[in-house]
Amino acid sequence: MKVLVVGNGGREHALVWKIRQSPLVTELYCAPGNAGVAEIADCVPIDASSIVEVADFAQTIKADLTVVGPELPMVLGIGDEFVRRDLPIFCPSRGAAEIEGSKAFAREFMSRHNIPSPRYEVCGSLEDALAFVDKAPFGYPYAVKADGLAAGKGTILVERAEEAKAAVDQMMDKKIFGSAGAKIVMEEFLRGEEVSFLAFSDGARVVPMASVQDHKRALDGDQGPNTGGMGTVSPATNLRLDAHKRIMQEIIVPTIAGMAKEGRRFQGVLYAGLMMTEEGPKVLEFNARFGDPEAQAIMARMRSDIVPLLQQGAAGQLGETRIEWAKEPSCCVVLASRGYPESPETGHVVKGLESLKDWGDVVVYHAATKKEGDEVKTVGGRVLGVTALGANLESAIARAYEAVGHISFEGMFYRKDIGHRALSRLQRPR
Numbered sequence: 001m002k003v004l005v006v007g008n009g010g011r012e013h014a015l016v017w018k019i020r021q022s023p024l025v026t027e028l029y030c031a032p033g034n035a036g037v038a039e040i041a042d043c044v045p046i047d048a049s050s051i052v053e054v055a056d057f058a059q060t061i062k063a064d065l066t067v068v069g070p071e072l073p074m075v076l077g078i079g080d081e082f083v084r085r086d087l088p089i090f091c092p093s094r095g096a097a098e099i100e101g102s103k104a105f106a107r108e109f110m111s112r113h114n115i116p117s118p119r120y121e122v123c124g125s126l127e128d129a130l131a132f133v134d135k136a137p138f139g140y141p142y143a144v145k146a147d148g149l150a151a152g153k154g155t156i157l158v159e160r161a162e163e164a165k166a167a168v169d170q171m172m173d174k175k176i177f178g179s180a181g182a183k184i185v186m187e188e189f190l191r192g193e194e195v196s197f198l199a200f201s202d203g204a205r206v207v208p209m210a211s212v213q214d215h216k217r218a219l220d221g222d223q224g225p226n227t228g229g230m231g232t233v234s235p236a237t238n239l240r241l242d243a244h245k246r247i248m249q250e251i252i253v254p255t256i257a258g259m260a261k262e263g264r265r266f267q268g269v270l271y272a273g274l275m276m277t278e279e280g281p282k283v284l285e286f287n288a289r290f291g292d293p294e295a296q297a298i299m300a301r302m303r304s305d306i307v308p309l310l311q312q313g314a315a316g317q318l319g320e321t322r323i324e325w326a327k328e329p330s331c332c333v334v335l336a337s338r339g340y341p342e343s344p345e346t347g348h349v350v351k352g353l354e355s356l357k358d359w360g361d362v363v364v365y366h367a368a369t370k371k372e373g374d375e376v377k378t379v380g381g382r383v384l385g386v387t388a389l390g391a392n393l394e395s396a397i398a399r400a401y402e403a404v405g406h407i408s409f410e411g412m413f414y415r416k417d418i419g420h421r422a423l424s425r426l427q428r429p430r
Contacts, residue, residue, distance in 0.1 A: 002027040003307070004058050005041070006048050006078070007069030008034050010334075010367035010385040011292035014299040015067060015306075016041045017363065022307040031057065035376045036366025051078040058087050065090065067310055069295075071149055074268075074288055075101035090314040092268040092288045096259055099266070100288040103147045103154075103185045113258035115251055116282045118188035118275075122147075129168040129184055133161055138188040145187060146171050148180030153341050155226050157189070190275040190282055193421060195236045196294050197247050197272045200309050201256050202318035203265035207309065208248065210301050210325050211236040212294045213422055214273075218341060220417045227341045228382060231418030232332045233393060234297040237425045238276055247274065247281050255286070267313055296332040296365045296385040301325050331400040332387040333418050337368070338411030340381035344368075345411050350376040350383065352407040362388045362403045378409055393422060 003025050005016050013036045020028055020040045031054055033043030046053045049072050058066050066082060068074055068091035077094035098105050104122040111117075119138055123129035136142075144167040146154035154177050156167040171181030194216075198209040213236040218224035239247075251272055259266040271287035271294070290298075299306075303324040312318045337344035346368075353376060356364055365387060368380025386403050390396030397419045404414060 001025055001064035001307075002061055003029070004054075004061070004063045004066040005030045005069065006054055006066060006073060008032050008037075008048065009069065009292055010365045010382065011290050011295040012069040013037050013365040013367070014295045014385075015069060015290065017365070018299040018302060018306045019067070022305045024305070024307050027061075029057075029061065029063070034366045035369040035371040036364070038371060048073050049076060051076050051081050054078065055081045055085055055087065058082070059085060064088060065307070065311055065314060067091070069290060069292075071097070071100055071287065071289055075149060079268075088311070088314050090268060090310045092266050093264065095264040096266040096268070097288040098264070099255075099259070099286045101149060103145050103285070104183055106286050107185055107187075109258065109262075110283060113254055115254055115258075116280060118190050118282060118284075120185055120187045123184050123186060126168065126172045129172060129186070130165065132186050133164040133168060136161065136164070138186070141189045143187040143189060144168065144171065145185045146177040146181040147183035147185060148177070150177040150180045151228055153177075153226055153228065154180055190277050190284065192275045192277040193238045194284065195239050195274050195276055195281075196232075196291055197239075197252065197274055198291065198294065198298065199252050199270050200313050200318060201266050201268065201270050202313045202316045203260060203267045204256070204316070205318045206248070206252055206256055206270070207318055207321050207323065208244070208252070209323065210234050210298055211239045211244070212291070212297050213238070214291065214294060215415060215418055218336075218415075220415050225341055227336075229291070229293045230334045230336070230415045232293045232297040233397070233419040233422050234301055234330045237393070237422040243276065243281060247272070251281060251283060267316060292367075293332045293334055293382075293385045296363075296387045297330045300330040300332075300363055300387045300389060301328070326389060328389040328391060329393040329396045330387060330389050331393070331396040331419055332365075332385045333400045333404050333414055334382050335384040335386065335404065335407060335409075335412055335414045336382050337378050337380065338413060344381035346377075346379050348378045348410040350378060350407065350409045355406045356403055359403060361390070361399060362386065364403070364407070383409065383412070393419060393426060397423065
């Protein structure tokens with residue numbers, strides 16, 4: 001069968017890497033792809049957000065399945081465009097993708113369906129937002145979030161009124177996130193530990209994936225600005241079986257059912273960013289796709305063939321599927337460019353990749369890379385996701401950092417404490 005993957009980041013490289021392993025796949029394409037993807041698939045120079053062009057290409061090659069990675073084409077309606085042409089696609093509709101495309105919609109949806117989440121207030125104007133700041137009904141700290149898509153960077157945690165006013169001014173007046181900040185959501189600060197919970201859905205049934213924990217802040221010790229994610233470990237050591245069941249029963253299943261009830265049947269990957277609070281799991285945000293860098297850690301551990309799952313989800317026919325996972329934990333460390341997330345440097349040569357080709361327990365997923373002659377160069381903020389398996393979490397983390405030591409490019413930086421919370425929990429005396 002012919003499969004097309006849409007996107008050019010580390011998540012898409014991880015998906016291409018996993019799909020390539022399927023005996024069902026004879027031809028594999030990626031639009032537009034990156035330097036790493038080009039080694040295992042045919043890259044097509046079509047921007048992921050050019051949804052009509054992507055659909056035209058899928059129609060031309062008679063793709064048996066298209067898999068969409070990033071959120072923007074989903075929110076633009078690529079799923080609807082493919083369905084209109086009767087082309088198989090694993091991707092939620094535009095209406096279903098609004099659960100990620102609008103923080104306000106997501107919060108209001110959760111309120112309607114009694115899904116555990118923080119208190120919030122939607123502010124549609126600068127005046128409304130400043131009035132909220134004056135009242136500060138949730139106390140401090142609290143989160144100020146851009147309503148629309150902001151590449152994982154649209155959240156500012158504020159600890160006093162001056163910071164809140166500055167955040168509101170940046171989003172609504174200076175428009176640092178463009179139209180995404182035309183409306184903002186104020187959210188109660190939740191205490192606890194974060195976990196990412198992903199599940200395949202065909203609109204009615206769900207199949208959960210392995211748990212994973214992301215590290216959103218740019219710097220060690222969870223300091224610095226929010227990013228799209230600086231690294232992950234899987235499984236998440238703060239997710240016990242009872243909590244897993246509760247998440248499925250109180251959050252994932254009611255969300256899929258609620259979306260169907262509202263005429264937004266959700267076929268794709270539902271990603272719940274959760275905070276494990278003393279009262280139980282609560283939703284920080286929903287995404288309508290594989291996470292990045294969550295997908296890197298998850299794909300490294302998946303032993304089942306992913307293609308039948310994608311086909312069944314696209315066709316609305318997920319059965320009682322169980323996914324086989326490697327017992328070995330995984331760790332993904334993101335290597336980023338100097339200046340990320342605000343204004344990353346680009347154009348630097350990446351060295352050392354060839355030395356890791358034969359490391360069977362390590363995969364280097366490319367994100368912001370391009371090939372120029374014999375050289376791989378950086379073209380964005382998050383450049384690579386170095387991912388390793390290990391006999392236990394400690395050895396997976398150590399192996400990932402050992403591999404990181406073989407790679408270099410000017411201005412490269414990365415967090416040196418990925419997995420620190422998960423490790424500390426395992427090392428606590430029982």
